[in-house]
Amino acid sequence: MEEQRGPGSGSAWRGRGVGETWWVAGARGRWPWRSTALVTVFVLAGSHFAARNQTDRVALDLLARLLLITGCLVLLWRHRHPVPVAFATVVCASVYLGGGYPYGPVFLTVALACFSAIVAGHRRAAWSAAGLLWLGHLLLAHWLYAYLPPSGDGPRPWGQEGLVAAWVLAVVAVAELARVRREQGEQARAERERAARRRADEERLRIARELHDVLAHSISVINVQAGVGLALLDTDPEQARTALTTIKDASKEALGEVRQVLDTLRAPGAAPRAPAPGLDRLPELVEQAAGAGLTVDVRTDGRRPALPPGADLAAFRIVQEALTNVVRHSESRRARVQLRYAGNQLRLTVDDEGPASHAEAGGSGNGLAGMRERAAALGGTIEAGPRPDGGFRVVAELPLTAAPSKETPR
Incomplete structure (x- = not known):
């Protein structure tokens, strides 16, 4: 039997928190097809719309769409394998941004994957994945931009990094709040039992x-x-x-x-x-x-x-x-x-x-x-x-x- 961890304690990447018992018991038996399909449609449509307004970025091509679809499809496993899914979405988003493609809802897949990992009790893994995305964006936008498409592109404004960091912190904060609420509900149910x-x-x-x-x-x-x-x-x-x-x-x-x-x-x-x-x-x-x-x-x-x-x-x-x-x-x-x-x-x-x-x-x-x-x-x-x-x-x-x-x- 895997270790059960109390609220507020950092679980290992393969550990299981108190809230994961509730989350996994209710989610592992089914595949989140509907939510994944909705996210996929939203990401593809939103990225297509964003490409129209970002003419300085590389136009969406087959590789870009494959990266977007792959980042969405791996979300099907977010309840069963939340840690690998979190890092997989980060890799897809980082490669997408490294290809010089337009900014858009590509970050939504990372947010949803990190949210699922935190609620499932894998807090350090989710934090690491979110931090890796931010560091990857920092590296691409300020050091490697000269070697990556689009040609002639300059460094991104440092103010944009503050927005990315704020976005990462907001995702983590919302996920932590949801995790705490679920753990409290689980503890209340256990106390009633x-x-x-x-x-x-x-x-x-x-x-x-x-x-x-x-x-x-x-x-x-x-x-x-x-x-x-x-x-x-x-x-x-x-x-x-x-x-x-x-x-x-x-x-x-x-x-x-x-x-x-x-x-x-x-x-x-x-x-x-x-x-x-x-x-x-x-x-x-x-x-x-x-x-x-x-x-x-x-x-x-x-x-x-x-x-x-x-x-x-x-x-x-x-x-x-x-x-x-x-x-x-x-x-x-x-x-x-x-x-x-x-x-x-x-x-x-x-x-x-x-x-x-x-x-x-x-x-x-x-x-x-x-x-x-x-x-x-x-x-x-x-x-x-x-x-x-x-x-x-x-x-x-x-x-x-x-x-x-x-x-x-x-």
Whole structure:
């Protein structure tokens, strides 16, 4: 893959600038027949008209017309091979002027070729071609004129060289402006694509997190109740029936939430069929935990404000994951959940008495990481670790205002 160069950097003659990707991708697949034909007609007609008013120059003959036509026809390759075409037009124009033929639109072919080369990213080559044309004209008009037709011709006025130099600079300036505009457009398109990929990655991460939280909690409850049901199937059928009922309810709820999450994949941008869970459903979590044999005490301090949807969902999922971890990893059958509202912040604490059970509990091991990601996405924090008395504590602090945007300002 060839090197991609940023705006403002001089590319090598065979290098490729940022704008060339756009230019070549859109131009290499076709030949510029129409524009080349129009330029050829204009150059031939303009040169013929100029010859009428420049009687001191050599009249147009077959060689002159061949040089004009050749300089125009090579423009067909200006998108595919811009550097050779730029120098080829300079050679044709220089030989034409060296033959003493009339001045006219012969310079148009050089301008168009240099323009294409600069836009394609070959800036130094185009500058060199334009500078070579000017130096060639300087040499022909002031040093070699005595050896070239027409006979008896004198040196050209030095003021004319200023006009030629101004013309060369104007062509280069216009081409550079077009190159910069194309590079800016290409960079803007690339930035939009990167932003779209970032949004897609964030959406995939959100869906993965939602699925993890839903499945981890529900399957943990199912796992515990299945163990209870198996243990009591023969000795206490009624209790085993209760465990199976809990499994049925937990699996039904899990299927509903998974279906809700997956609906966003099937119909991007469509509104969900059910609202996202929030702290209003905390009693359901408590009931599910009770079905798994865990008693949960909930305490609320402060007046609960209207929660932003993101903070409400994050708080629910953090409590859900914390209780799931208690069911999985603790021998304690009691947990405490404290919600403290203070100003624009929610402090959420989940405690269990421990000790930790060392039995294999399954799971992905990403629960705490998922909680930290949820809190960080809102500008909050999570602290989780063992307590001095042997239990475990999860403390989350979530702002109740929108997190500042992380996008780079344009």
